[in-house]
Amino acid sequence: MSLTGKGPRIERFGDIAEVIPLPNLTEIQVNSFRAFLQSDKAPEDRENVGLQSAFKEVFPIDETEKGRSTGLVLDYLEYRLGEPPYTPEECREKDVTYQAPMYAKLQLIHKDSGLIKEDQVFLGDLPLMTEDGSFVINGADRVIISQIHRSPGVYFTSSYKGIKKMYTGAIIPMPKRGPWIELEFAGGILEMKVNKRKFPVAMLLRVLGYDDASLKALFTEFEPDMELPEDKSAGMGADEALLRLFTVLRPGDPPKRDKAVQYLYGLLADPRRYDLGEPGRFKMNTKLGVQREERTLLNFQDGKFTDAGLVDTIRYLMALQYGRETVGMADADGVLHDVPVSEDDIDHLGNRRVRTVGELLADQLRVGMGRMARGVRERMLLGNPDAATPTKLVNNRPIVAAMREFFGRSQLSQFKDQTNPLSDLRHKRRISALGPGGLTRERAGFDVRDVHRTHYGRICPIETPEGANIGLISSLASYAKVNDLGFIEAPYRRVENGLVTNDVVYMTADIEDRYTVAQANSPLNEDGTFSDERVLARRKGDPLWYTPEEVDFMDVSPKQIVSINTSLIPFLEHDDANRALMGSNMQSQAVPLVRADSPAVGTGVERRVVTDSGTSVVSDVTGRVSYVDARVIQITLTEDAPALGLNVGNVRTFETVRFTRSNQGTNLDQHPIVDTGDMVTAGQVIADGPASDLGRLALGQNITIAIMPFDGFNFEDAICISEGLVRKDFYTSVHIEKDEIEARDTKLGPEKITRDIPGLSEAALRDLDEDGIVRVGAEVKPGDILVGKTSFKGESEPTPEERLLRSIFGEKAREVKDTSLRVQSGQGGIVVKTVRFRRGDEGVDLKPGVREMVRVYVAQKRQLQVGDKVANRHGNKGVVSKIMAPEDMPYLEDGTPVDLVFNPLGVPSRMNLGQILETHLGEVARLTGQKFETPVFDSVTEATIKEMLEVAAAERLQKRKDDGFELDKREQEVLDRAGKVGVVDAPNGDYERAQMQLARTGKSVLYDGRSGEPISGPVVVGTMYVMKLYHMVEDKLHARSTGPYSLITQQPLGGKAQFGGQRFGEMEVWALEAYGAAHVLQEMLTIKSDDIDGRDAAYQSIVKGEEVSGSTIPESFKVLVKELHSLGLDVEVLDNGDKSVDIFEGMMPKR
Template identity: 55%
Template sequence: GEVKEQEVFMGDFPLMTEKGTFIINGAERVIVSQLVRSPGVYYTEQLDPSGVNIYGATIIPNRGAWLEFESDVNRNIYVRVDRTRKIPVTVLVRALGYGTNSQILELFDQDPSIQLTLERDNSDSEEEALVEIYKRLRPGEPPAVESARSLLETLFFDPKRYDLGNVGRYKLNKKLNHGVLYQENEDGTKEFIRHLTKEDIIASIRYFLELMNGERLPDDIDHLGNRRLRSVGELLQNQFRIGLSRMERVVRERMTIQDVEVITPQVLINIRPVVAAIKEFFGSSQLSQFMDQTNPLAELTHKRRLSALGPGGLSRERAGFEVRDVHHSHYGRMCPIETPEGPNIGLIGSLSTYARINEFGFIETPYRKVDKEKGIVTDEIVYVTADEEDEYVIAQANAPLDEEGRFINNRVNARYGSEILVVPVEEVDFMDVTPKQVWSVATALIPFLEHDDANRALMGANMQRQAVPLLRTEAPFVGTGMEWKTARDSGVVVIAKNSGVVERVTAREIVIRTDDGDVEKHRLLKFSRSNQGTCINQKPIVKRGQRVEAGDIIADGPSTDMGELALGRNVLVAFMTWEGYNYEDAILISEKLVKEDVFTSIHIEEYECDARDTKLGPEEITRDIPNVGEEVLKDLDERGVIRVGAEVRPGDILVGKVTPKGETELTAEERLLRAIFGEKAREVRDTSLRVPHGETGKIVDVKVFSRENGDELAPGVNELVRVYVAQKRKISEGDKMAGRHGNKGVISRILPEEDMPFLPDGTPVEIVLNPLGVPSRMNIGQVLEAHMGLAAKALGMHIATPVFDGASEKDIQDALLKAGLPGSGKTKLRDGRTGEYFDNEVTVGYMYVLKLAHLVDDKIHARSMGPYSLVTQQPLGGKAQFGGQRFGEMEVWA
């Protein structure tokens, strides 16, 4: 009867950083939220080829056996328990304790379908029914009433084996409106009943009968009221549960084997399965992704991503058209625009700007409440889930109101369920908060979104995430007002925690003397590498002696300008053809953009080299490399690692390393002699880390880890060296550029400044785009942006034009006229080569242009002598293998 207590270590657990990421093996990862079918009961309706409706119902638990009902052509009702063969539904009802036919008919109000099903039912009593079910579930075992009863009990009524979860219980009660809600515990607290009850099953059959008689409607599986989000916590909890249940099995085994006298908790418990389950989840789950860190927007969007894929979700092959389509319940919850192009379209989405997630995992969106008595739109904000929303009439955000908040018009546009109607104002229950609430962050950053076709807006939203941070950032002349909030919430800028006065500012840190007299220090990141190889650099935007308030932005990060998101640059664009150089979306740019480093970006590549133990002895990192001249080693330090600041070219040595070369195994005597005399002439070969083909740059950082210094390294590794090489990449032919409206293109030629078309005042334009890229693609937003940008530049101000609530055509014309520019936005241009006027007027304006991560330097490739395939003796393919170009079918014809 002795009780032994011990503290048992249960393993490590990654913690979330304040930016919402996890650091796994030194790399930042994001756990994406998963959209899954909510547990609960679902009713379906299908048309049979014979013209009869066939109905189905499924009770889906969080974990446990499914219970499915279905009707056939003759209106008989069958039930399947846990995907087995179907049996008449009355067998299940009997097994629940309603033994006689009269009891069953009384239970369901003498329903004709139940009478038909009873004729098919061969059992007469509860016992027979139990045996019948047992035969289906456990074929081949001798049926006994008691084992049958306990089997049914454990399948559905045992909290250990069957779990609806709080969500499932909530959905079930809401659907069947009956009150099996709580059970009282001994201490008087109430708790959800998380398993099924007899009442649940009977109520779900009743609802099924009402559906067959046309009194109820079937459910829509793609409705966001029937899909919920599993976020990090829940996904991790599920993994943890799996780990614990595996551990439990081990504990039970050990308890039976070991002697009771010597047993301790430490001996019984093996934490391996728990640690392994968590490791596996973070390391290799489909939902644990390498964070997209190309720019701040990419980071933010990645954390707001919703995926229908992953364990327990859909698979690409099985997902049909309906799941992927935009649904009316997405309004204000999931962005209808931002989704990948390709096989994942519609399966991966993005959370809308104002959406939030409630305790059950359903997405809610805010609305302003309308006081129906007074007919006033109040400022009270109500968050509504998708299934609640279907009961209300909701007016659009831009419906005009007077000062008191009354609707000016008698009839307004409103949504009710999936319909858009014009309704009298008396019927309106809620009003949208803002037009922004429908869209995701990336989509809400596109100005004049309302003038763009949805397909191009999708590309625009996706391409903003691929913009490379530039050397010199510049906020857009024409924005949407979301730039500031996006930059701030992405976590790349530094924010003052307390109010105070700036005491010291250097490139590496900002020190603030707070009002309480404390010192607040902020370390800045300098030229560190992001997951995608772009450069993360923070620079202070406050001066010494300046007063700052808590929450102020005190340092810019990558792609931000004075605390605003700045993914690209404002450049002067003309829409005209030029000698065919902008045929098929190609882009013609001025050499000025190269000379003045307008689109120059910094890229940092990481190379690593490890010294391992081999069979023939340890590898060694050294400066002493066989058959290599001093000229090659000039930038290596005494331990054989390149110095910071050195410029490197392809083939240069970054880390000198030698590996023992095994002609012969040494005998013990030889080893002894070598050990005594320190014989250095042993056979080694050069396995140094060299700069790969086609890469150049400057060394910005070197990190050396070794066993001797107590660093944790992989088994068999004695030393590890990481070298960071930075390159400045100017814009060049073959780079991909894009605007924010899905207008993308590749640079085809860089023209000298003096040859570019120029304005009447002599200013040469910086980019020439093809006007034919606009009409067929229907992204007119880019033209309006160019006009607005021209006016903004002339007036010396930045303009915010929020999506679906922005500047009208008249506003743009007024701005142009106010700036003293022609109202048409067009100008007579001259040819830079001849000085003559072009035939027609040309639209010229300032457009915000991004440089995307598809850079020609990463793609261009040339091969000399290289590796060949062993089997076919043909050169390998691909840049990574130093391969050749394929001489393909069409080349053979030629």
């Protein structure tokens, strides 16, 4: 049975046991933010990461400038977060941010007197993450996506100069935490490049205390007989070399020792300004085979600079250049050991790391706090030191501004995709190479976009956008995790002496390269040993046959290669990757339907998507349901209550969300699926959300399809559907549009929301309440009023006569105009909710100058119609071209009409055969009334499907016999024809055998509903899961008679959003020119277009019934003349008598 005990029976295929369940699918977001906050730890136990590291880096703040010191130091003790004033739901309702106040305990120390002043300082509000891994910013859900970038550390690459292979080294710090350093050979001299300035490395080494002899020993270590090029710094001491280096790096500044020391310290030795970070030092230690703790490149002690990894990098680079295989490095105890020397692959996932939300936020806070620290220093210098307190010194505005900028404007902060639960989940698992400090679309080449062998089990090779972002935006693989250093890890089962254990190890890509890893589908005996003498396994991505003893690890699951989206495609292994990519992406565009139906052929991942996406209600306790209605579910706790710190018998209440608008306008609605008295376990879905059916993901409908040509209705991917789907509301969805209007204080007077609107009939106002706001439940059409609003008209200066009349008869009521909110064209539906915000209401934050705001939600029920886009999970997509009556659709021998007809030409060239196997297994599901789960790369075999089809066919034939039905003569003809083309063996009169054979092929005899005649050959008929996508014709259809015009050219605007169109453009002009329709064309280009005076005159003539007069000069001609003037060409317009005509008369001052 299904897990809830409700719904059809679900049978699972697949031979490979699941060793570990899928991890929490939103943990990349949630864990990162939790590590950033560390709010569950006591202040003294907090690690130096996230928020804590940002504080530690900026504080203590002291000020000593030009020898003048104030003797003040502002130090940091701890931070704490207050309680958020509103819940996420209230924030969405009130258009505010879900955030908590952030306080820091700071102390101001007077160095001279030793006096300490301690204060709790408010540093602004910090946006908080909701339980499902998103943020609510100004009432809208947003997601911070993770960024993948080149890991800090040291890299060695090669390029050819002529025929010689030259190696270069690069030392990369954390983003924006110091300069990139490049080391390369130029004419035999090893040069260093910092901030686009080059100098010989020898010069910096002299600063570190190297003399001529030690430099010679270093440079001739790998080539003792080599002749060194002339050293211009020969004989220099450390101080002299430092000044020479300073003049290279800062050519404009006078060389002074203290200035030079300060500059070099800030460049490479100051932990606040140059930081390799933990990942950078880890990568450097791993590459060079050393053990160092420092996160800078140089150390500075007792007025001297010393090495912290630079010399090791130089030695490694020289070993590479001189063709050595190893280089001797000293460990922490000074013991020498050989380190293998190799070039780096910069696209290897061991060299790329992921910056998750916590790190991105910490970076942003660091920026804000840095600006705040500058302000503190200024106030320390300018103010009275004795009167200073932490609160007076600290201004939190820079921190607030940095946070607002990050959440509002960063490329990595995105409007959450809430089309369906899967798109929601996929958005949180996105990994982007774009964004601040990342790549740009234009600069990214093929290598960085390509699939790399290290993507295996870490990044999905299939799911990525199709356009300019292909390969730059990708998705985390199903089981992948991001470790503390930001490297992506994949899980593997440990193999010991040929025995596969259930001990699961998570490994990064560079660690995996050391081992031999077997496939998840390698056959095993019951005791866990490999059943074959040779095992197909891979080492560094190369597949080879190994003995069981040579294998170190084994994949955890076949689906660990692909992302969650891709793992939802059944029979994925039979689809071409390009079409699987489209299928993965299109599942995220599926619109939640009114009648949710989980797939008859699923993969087993559907349940986890619903539980982890946060769109359904999932119980976090075990107990018995004590009360259920549409809005509330109450569960009385049983055995696991003590573990939660609660008592047995305590009641846990869950509230459902009803008819709420998502970011994309789809309907977020939850409804209970448990009854009073049901036992519920922790982690069980108790209320279905959008696109969820008894806790399983339900993006589309299981419908009967045929794959056959159909009178051209399915030409070029067009799709013919049955009207039955529309009548039964199979593809009906609810969409909610949000409209709002503001009443402002204007110069002419305040705007007013009212029912009293001038010049409107009572019929136009019938659905408005006494305040002028539409009633809930009203049906509205384009042009109807949603909110009545009046604004004062601008008054011209009254004439003396009017002034006289006003003084006699008193001030007349000022005139108002109708500025009401109306339903836009192409919209309409039922009003489901209205909200009114007034200035001064609690928690309401309106823009300056706005007195009140009214928001109206209008719901629209959309049925499937011609022009809507539908698709299956295998990338077969198309537009509905015809909706036919069910009786005209092809039907099976038992009278079942087909719901949809796909074009057979859409299958072979696209090589997505998974859809054919899905249709065959779906046919078994239709005939037996059950559902199937067939995991990716571990699917049910074709032989099994054939057997199941045969069994189902045998039952059907027996029923036909029992009911007394004979085999139709026309059916016999089709079977004979099938025998001739080899689909079945020639029947030779044994039609029962032929029917059984035909059933094994998954094909059926189909009849044309219009003629009743059988289709000439057997046709593939079965059940396929088909989705309606977000691209609906209703949103795209657009028409205009008149509308807005561009101010410059006086021509119509373009696009639906601007209500544009009907522009007689360049190509339309060619068409009329081709016909020689000169007079029509002249009208089109003048009085029907942008000849303002001419069109006014023409309108007057039409009203008065006179003949339309000639045209004047069109506006676009005036623009052309002005553009020629701007190019310095003096263009004049002449009349018949060659006299100059001023076409700009009255428009602008004379030149």
